[in-house]
Structures are given as structure tokens and as C-alpha cells.
Amino acid sequence: MFSAVGRWRHEQLINSMPYKKSHGFWQTVELPKGVRVNAIHAALLPSGRILLIAGSGNKLEQFQAGTFKTLVFDPASGAAHLVPTPTDLFCSGHTFLPDGKLLVAGGTLRYEVLKPDVKRAGGTMTVKNESPDGPRSFPKGTVFVAANGLRYVAGDAFTVPAATKTVRPARAGKPGKVTVTASATTVWVDAAEDGRQYAIAERGQYRIDGLTGDDVHNLYGLSEHMTMDKQDYQGRKETYEFDPVTESYQRVADMHEKRWYPTLTGLPDGSVLAVSGLDGSGQVVDGSQNEIFDPATKKWTVRKDLDRYFPTYPTLVQTARPGVLFYTGSNSGYGPADRGRQPGLWNLTDNSFRPVPGIREPDQLETSMSAWAGPVQKQTMMVVGGGGVGESRKSTRRIDIVDLSAPAPRFRPGPDLPQGTRYPNLVGLPDDTTLITNGARDYRGRGASDNHIARIYHPDTNTLSVAAAPAVGRNYHSSALLLPDGRVLTVGSDPLYADRKNTISGSFEQRIEVYTPPYLFHGDRPAVTGGPATVGYGGKATFSTSAPSEIRSVRLIRPGAATHMLNVDQRSVSVNFTRAADGITVTVPAQRTLLPPGPYMLFAINRAGVPSVARWVMVA
Template sequence: MTIFLSLFSVCLFIRAVASVTAPILKAAWTATADSFQTGNEPQKAIDANMNTFWHSQFNPSPDALPNWLIVDMKSTYNINGVAYLPRQDGNANGRVGGHKIEVSLDGTNWKLVATGTYFNDAIVKRTTFVTRPARYVRLTATTEAQGTGLQWTSVAEFNVYHEVEYEYLPRTGWTATADSQETAAENAPVSNAIDGDLTTYWHTKWGGGAAAPLPHWIQIDAGAQVTATGLSYLPRGSPGNGRIGQFSIQVSNDGSTWTQVATGAWIDDEAEKISLFSATARYWRLNAITEAGNRGPWSTAREIRLVRGEIEVVPAAPAASKGLWINTVDFPIVPVAVAMLPNGKVLTWSSYARDTFDGMHGFTQTAIFDPVTGESTQRIVTNTAHDMFCPGISMDFNGRIIVTGGSDAAKTSIYDPATDSWIAAPNMNIARGYQATSTCSDGRIFNIGGSWSGPKGGKNGEIYSPSANTWTLQPGALVSPMLTVDKQDNNGIYRGDNHGWLFSWRSKTVFQAGPSKAMNWYDTTGAGTTTGAGTRGDDADAMCGNAVMYDAVAGKILTAGGSQDYDGDDARSNAYVITLGTPKTNPLVTKVPNMAFARGFANGVALPDGTVFVTGGQSFVKPFTDTTAILIPELFNPATNTWTQLNPMAIPRTYHSTAILLPDATVLQGGGGLCGGCGVNHFDAEIFVPPYLLNTDGTRRTRPVINTVASTVKLGATLSITTNSAVTRFAMVRLGTATHTVDTDQRRIPLTPAGSGTSYTVTIPSDAGVALPGYWFLFALNSAGTPSVSKIIKVTP
């Protein structure tokens, strides 16, 4: 790879305005594997030819999984991702399912950067992670994606990515031709692909009912021979029609005799695509073999450029005092909703499709993620006839996940972790989507709002009894006092009752902290009542902000961010602490320092040490975009009343992202998108290690260990705990359920122990409105504030 380190004359070269994540040139690479079939050697995974592939041995007998492929890039790069292309010959055998990706500087000592499960199809898979230096990259396949027990692995192409700034050749004197162009139904001639205007694009013919069929080609005549190290293709934005998927690149000096220099497949998003090679020619042809999203027989391009050179961008090393993002988790779906299960696994789901939503379909794509193995088990839930996209979610006293409404707006589905099964429950009385629900102190599930789906407006409260398996209307629980004022609500309520910030409290009450600036109490007895609770200080409506109960004993809730309007508005950085007291009285509202970043669509997580982790979001809220994404999370410390900026994540997490506390006191943040060909679908998550688990050099602290504790405890009872070393405090965090910035299940209870040495007792609060029965993480913390791995315990009424 040629790297230019000197300054370039403006008249000779054009530098990229911003850095680009791009593949590393593979010409000098070598590949090895644990196994290969003759004719399908490992080098064929890096030969820049998508029609060849490496295959583990299958004849006379297969070499059983796991199988691994190692690439040696011959030099050290600062890499931030890989792409795996399954075989392209129409045969599914060997597609990678469960996997892990590791990097090394010496080929001996390996560091995990990603794990997970790829979806079973032939489309290119992209895994992004926080930048790390590496010379060697190892892909290990642990399962075959078809799930049939097949014992082999294949890879058509394997690419490694880094962040670079490109130097482009000038396009003076260039002309462009194509096999097809649309100039009647729209002004999209081929010349648009080299005009330097990002608002125009070339489009193949589609008007008049006679779309030109694939494959297509676009050809550049540079006017004279030029030397390039790659081709840059900028796809159109949204909608994504015509984005090029499978491609080949050819060069010629006479426009007649062509030599192929690259093949591959590009991901269906709007980011700039780079194919690297080295060639000298006058004519350059990009052949579009498929459309990236299978939307139709057309091809488009905003801009085509030739690459002259590149400079690798070297990021600063992350400071352990700001936490570390350790690895990416690949999912077979976009995890729009998540629920922590009593067995330590995470239930996730999207909609009827893994990458988009649309209407009512009566089934849902789900996956259960195991933090221990890093892999996910996929399932399509059909028996409840419920598309569970954009629902209300609550965990009942027995750890069952109660999912209400969404796309199929009247439905109720229950996941029972004890039997690993989905159960259909009675329909709600009011069809809802984007509502919020809250498990009450008596075990019933309160539900209010949700005009995104079903009829608009009038979404007053109703309540579900798990014991009776019935829904009951509560006409006195009025939705009108909690409405926000949203510009989309000119023709009736649509957004104003979405995503309520609900907190179960004492005496069967539910406190509504937002997102409206007006706060309210709901009494869930009988027909329900509504009592105003004042306003959230000087805050305005804060749609798609979030609220976290970080100290339930003291009634403390942190609220942060949000915007006046759901779509197309500036987010805010406002933060407040609400202190609950007697039900149906106005709480104390204290304005605390603002976050460093304005955020909408962010997520908040209560950590065991009493701090609150706020992550993701964007400063200008616009669903299905990653523009203005905030990559730097912040940590609020109530003890010092301060915010601390932490190390940035690798992947934007905006609309439809989630975050949840894991049993080992790390945080899983994932998702975003679910919009088909929008280009911002994120089939992954990242795991964050908070500073309380790290030494100054980035190594893990020695953690206390909970040796023994009962698996169940009653409200108000004393719990005996033994540890392996001295600790100073304990904390319980209720298992969370999250979607659309809302997690009404998580709350934290600090516990002061009696005892010394390694034997302690703690007393569980006696009020079910505080220590909400159900499943909780129990953490022990030492004098340094380092938490143990949790024990999951059940608090019973």
C-alpha cells in the first residue's frame, strides 16, 4: 500500500474532506487456516475475487468446527473492522454463524475484538470495533449459519478496515459514459457521477415502465493514462434504490481490451465505498452486478473518484480512567428491544423482519444473546400472532417479560424464561404502540399512552393482572395531563403520549416523570386516579430523553436530555434529579449540571456504584439517521454532582438503540436503525467496561466475589452473604427491559451491610414500591468501589 506523507499541491490532488473507514490493500497478505479442501486454499479468501473461496476440508471427511482463518497483513495497522463475504456460488454450505474475531501483533498473543452470530444469507457481513493496532487477524467460526449441524466453513472474501484520509486524482477533462441513464423521468445522466455535486446522481433508466436490467456499467475516460491505487464509489442517500452490491472493476488503455483489477460486494448503506488495487490506465469501468438491497434492476452513483494515496488516521489510545469498549457483539437482527433474563441471558427482538418494520405481520424476529459465549440463538415467534415492534415492556414478579402492543397494537405476548416459551395473553382494551408500562407494587402491569399505533389519542390507562390474566380499563388514569406538545400532533395526538417515564412507587402508585414537563401521579386502584405533581423544574418537554431511578430507597431519579419534538428538532443537555416522597405530593426537583452533549434517543443505565451511565443519542433528533450522533458517553456521579466524559464507542447509537446492565457490571449497548435500506441498520452491540473495573494501565481490577447467598429473599427480610474478601457495601439493581430510551424496570437499591471480614447481612426494604419484587442483580463492592460479578436473586412479596 502506498502512503503519502508529504503535503500535496492543491492543483495536483484533492484531499478527502473527512476521514473514511476503508479496506486495507491485500496484495501482499498471506492467509493460513486450520484446514482446507484442495482447490479451496485459504489464500482464496483474500485474492480480491469474490467467485473463489476458502473452504475447510470436507472430503473425505469434514474437519469439525471450530475452524479458523488467519490473515497476515505483513505490517501493523490501526484497524477498526472486518468484512466477511460468504461464498457466492449459490451454495450455502460453510456460511459462518457463531464466530469470534481476534487480533494480534505477533501471531501468538491474541485479543478478542468481536464475537456473535451472523445471519444466514449470502450478503457481506461487516463487523466494526474500537480501533486497535494489529498485524494479524483471526476469524474463528464456531457454528455453521444454517444451524443444521454442518461441520465446515467457507469465506469468499475477507477484508480488514482502518480509518484513512484519501488523496483523489483531479477529474479535470474526465468524461463518463454508461450502459444506461435516466434523463426523462428524472434528470440523472451519467455526467452527474463526476460533477462534484453531492445532491445529484447518475441513475440507470427506470421511467416509462421499462427499467434497464442488471448488470450495469459506468465508465470513466480520464483523457490520458493515470495511476491509481483504488476507486471510490459514493452511493446515493435515502432512499437507497440503486446502491451497488456485487461489483467488479476493469481498466483499459484503448477502451476495448479490458483487465479486471477487483471484485467484491458492498454493504447497503450510504457511506463511501473504496476498492483498493494498483493500476495505470486511461479507461476505468465499474460494473454493477447486483443491487445492494435487492430493490430492483437499477444502479446509481453520486460520485466516482480514483484514489491516488492515503494517510492512516491514528487515534489516541483510550485512557482506562474513562472506561473501555472491549468488543463488539454481532446479532442476526437489529436489537431494537432488549430484556435481561433471570438466567443471565438477554432477550432481543426487532419486528417481523430482522432489518425493517412495516404494518402488522403477526410474527416477530427474536434472538437470545448469551454473554458467556457471545453468541445468539435466533427464533421467529409466530404462535402469539404478534409483531412486537415498538411495544411496552415490563418484567413481572416471576421474571416473565410482558410485551404489549406495537405494530400489532392490541396484542399481548409473554416470554416465560422458566420454559423458554412465548405465550399469548388477552388483548388490551386499547390498541397501543410506543406506550410505556410499569410493574406496580402489587404485581399488576400499568399501561398508558401509545398513539403511534392503533387509534390516535384517548390512550388512558389500563392494567394487566398476571394472576387473573385479564386487562381492566382505568378511565380515571388520564393520559391528557402527560401529553407533550409536538409539531407532528397538529392533526391529532400521535407523538405526544409516547414513551412515558414511569416509576412504580409506594401504595400501588405510579409516578410519571416525563417526557412532558408536567409530572403526574397515577393511583392504580379501582378505576384509577390522576394527580398532578408539578413541573420538572424549568425543563421543557423532553421527548426521547431518559430517566433512571438510581437510588430507590431515597426516591432519586435522574432525568437527562430529550427534545421538544420527536422528529427534526435540537436535543437538549438538561439534567435534573427528582426526589420522590409521599405519593400524590409534588416531589423535590433539583436542577443539576447539564451534560456536555445534547442528546435525544440516548439510553441511561443505573450502575451498581450509584452512578448513572448515559450513552448514545444525537444532538439533532432525526429517526433513521446517524448524523450528529454522540459517540462519547457520560457518567453522572450523584455524590459529587458532576458529569464525566468517557471513551468514545465505535458505532453510532441513535434511534432504535438500547442499553442494558449485564450480570458482570458491564453495559451492553446496541441496535439502531431497523429501516430497510436506510444505511444505518446496526446488527450489533458493543460492551463497555466502566472505570470501576479497571486499573490505571487498563488491566482488570481484582474483584470481590460473592461466595454464598440465598437465591430468594422476602421483602423486609435479612439476607446473609459471604464473600472471598472484605467489602464495604452491597447494591441491588433490578433486571432491565429497554426500548426507545425507556427502561421502567431498572432501579437500584443501595444496601449497607452489618458484619465484617467475609460474612455480612443486609436487610431488604419492606415496601414493594421500593424493592419492587422480581429478579435483581446483587453486587458486593469493596472500598475501591469495585463491584463483584452479580448473583441474580429473586425478591418475593
């Protein structure tokens, strides 16, 4: 009875208007069973709908069955429907393009196999081509035969380029010379059958089964070893654009490198930089394979001049300085503890890297999250929470702040969270505050360690205020997005266990929860009732509004595309404006570094701090 009374009193409190005005309010949404998905990725489309990408949803049986899912959810009406998903986009990378489409690249080619479960030896095969006559393509299932007759099967299709032919003409009595340099590509292979006899410890050359004539000598495989060791996840190279109008995937050119857990960062010219991820052998992609997507040609170009190594899902954001990205140190999942972990400024014009010092507990940046604190013009970045590398039990309460506009940027302490927090979700709000919600104290919520708390960070005072507590705990594979009506949607969570003693396997959280911030309980909201659909850099645009004299500020906020504590798209841009009798005239910033081209939500905020429902505009 005492417990029941306590719950009743708590419900009375959180549903009271004074509490909502101070702390906000959470609501839980359960979709019909037929459209529930394991939301690994979440993006707010320019239509106002939410794209939830599951792919195989971290379920091996769905991967093996070829069951891949994507859901489109309308938070305004509650409607939801599945759309065809062409391949396993689980753990891909994504970012918005200038035309409002979402670029989605990479995903899962192969699930990991732990060492006790490995039945077939495997390894990376380097395929060589000594013929300059042209590239050669081979299908998935191509067989490589060792000198002892053992057979190994390629896990994916592959193409090996033509060899390079160099002709040195005769001169000064010296004869001419033709030099042929073999080309190479790599592919993962598995033994054709179970058994340790397929494990080979030494380097060897393998013939490709089925070749005839000169091809027998010109094309062959080399491998350092075939082992029964743990086999990591492997990435895909397929790339798609998701069209928010047709709500369908459209295939574009593949990446040059396979990637699982990559980061895609939009650049001021509308192109996209792809870094890191696990490759087709389960290794972190080397920095020399960083590549850029051109939305005009829809093709990728490897940029060997941008040679910079990062652990998987690194947080890389465009700063106000042309050609300069900031690596916050936040990352997820894979990479050695002593490489690529230092935050710093990466100059793309000369590939230089300037470390930014001062962050506390630098060994606990994995599973942290980073976001701009307030308008991007202030160039203030916050790094929140995190934990030790891998399955470490460490977690930190740290919030550190850095001003990137300073001559010598250095992190300084912000207010600490009440608990150690891995997997926090951060969402910038129209009133310049940041919601920090969810997370867990231990790896993937072990020991029932989910944090059912939320805080709001106030950059003007460098303080936290208490927000209403979410009912749903969320850790690994969770995301949060700002909605056009000023609320926040949270999805996902993939705990290892369902109990405190870690004896019951966890299940993926498919409920959605929506947070209404306190500002939406502070009176009537302003309305933006008319205006252009496209605005230009440095130009002016007039929007009809209710009570123009009450408008205090205007923000352009880029829609989020989130996964794994990574949302490099989200940014709020302060916009100058003037008031008129029936509306406001805004002046769009001219700097593309502050405002990369693409879709934005225009919010008008009144003197009480209440935002309008956003009006969508394209910045071009």
C-alpha cells in the same frame, strides 16, 4: 500518513491501562449473519442472557411477509439463537413479572402509510350491536357496505359486546319499561379497491355484508368519514409472557385496547399498569382506557377510574409512596405538543395529578431519557437530553434532577452534556453512578449527528466525568442494559440517513458494543459464592463472599427491559448488611414500593468500588 499515525496513537491511548482505569473501555461484538437482528427491544433475563426483540424490525417488507424475529444472546459465551416469534412485537411494551417472566404486550398491527402513498381510502368504523342476546365476533376481512354500494374491509378481527338491557318494573300505576342500549366497538377499515371515489366526507351508516334476519338491523357500522389522508401505525392487543427458562412466548389474555408504543409499569403488588400507545385507528389511546394486568389470573382489567392521558412511551415509575407514580415527562413519538407533557406525581388512589415544576426546556422532553440517580431510597430522578416534538431539529444538553422525597418536589439543574442529545441511553451502575451514552443532535441522526461520546454522572457531587467514547453511533431504536458482570451492553440504532448530506438511506445498526466501566480496572473483584435463591421482604439472608471485611456496600439491581429511551424497570436498591468471617448477612427492605417483587441482581461492592459478579435472587 498523518491520519494513520493519529489513529494508531488513539488506539494506543484507549488500550492503555491508565486510560481504562480512568475512562473504561468499549468492545464491539459482531454476531454471525444468520442471527443478526434489528434490536428494537432489549431485556436482561434472569438467566443472564439477553432477549433482543425485533418483530418486523421497522421493515415493511418483513411485516408483509410475516417475518418476525427474536434473538437470545448470551454475553458470557457469545452464543446466540433465534426463537419463534408469534406476532409482530415491534414497538410493544414490556416489564418483568414477579415470577421472572417478561410481560410483552402490544405491537404493530399496521405500518403507517404517508399521504402521497395512500391508494385506498380508510377510516375508523364504529360497529354497533342493538341485540342484548350476546356478543358477536367477526373475522378480519369483514365487509361493510355503504349506502351507495361501496365496500370497505375490516383490517382485523373484532368483537362487539351484547347490548345492555334494562328492565324498569311497573309501580304506582306506571307500566314497566324495557330499555336496550346499543353496545359499540371500533375497527379500522380500508376501501375494497384503489381510488378516490371511495373517499366519503360525511357521516354514514354501513351494513355488514352477509348478515341475515334480525342481525341485518341489529348489527351495523357508523363512520364519520373515509379519507385519503396519512394513515398512522396501528397497535395490537395480544399479550405474551416470555419464559426465561423455556425461552419461549406464552399467550395470555389480550389487552382490552390495542397499543403501539405503550408503557407497562410494574406495581408493588406485582400487577402491571398499561398506558398510552396508538390504538387500532392510529390514535393515541385515551386515558380512560388505562388497564391493569393481574399475573395471578393473567387477565387485564380496564381502570376507568385511572383516567390520565399520556403521549406514547411515557416514563412512569413507582415512587416510594404507595399508590403514587412519577411521570418524568420523558416520552417518545406521538401525541400533541400541548397535552400530557407536564412532569408530575400521579396518585392512583384518587387519580389526582400534582405537577412537578422547574424542568428546563420543557418543550424538549420528547426522546429524552429518565433514570433513578443512585439508590432508589434517595428518590432522586434525573431527566437527560431530549428534543422537540416530532421531527424537530431541536435538541438539548439538559440534565435536570428532582428529589421526590421533598415536600414540594422541584427540578434543579444538573451538569449539562457537552452536546445536544436526543435518544440518550442511561444505565445505573452498581457503584451508584450512571452511564450516559450515545444519542444524536438531530432527529434520527440526520446530518451525521450521532454523538460518539459517553459520560458518567456522579450523584454525590452532581458532576460528570468523561467516559471512553463508543465506536458505534446510536440514535433512534437503541438500548442499553447493565450486565450481571457489571459491564454495559448497547444495541440498536435506526438512522434515517447514512451521510452528512442526507442523500443515502440509513441502515439499522446490528453490531453490539459492550462497555467495561473504570471500576473493573481497579483491582480484584469480590466474589459472592453462595446464598439463597429467594429473599423475603424485611427478612435477612446470608451470602458467602470473599474477603467480607472488604465489602463496602450491597445493591439489589432490577434487570432492565429497554426500548425507545424507556426503561422503567431499572432501579438500584441499597441493602443494609453485617459482616461475618465467611460472608455477609443482608437485610432486605420491607417496602414493596422500593422493591417491586421479581428478579434482582445482588452485587457486593468492595472498598475500591469494584463490584462482584451479580448473584441472581428473587424478591418475593
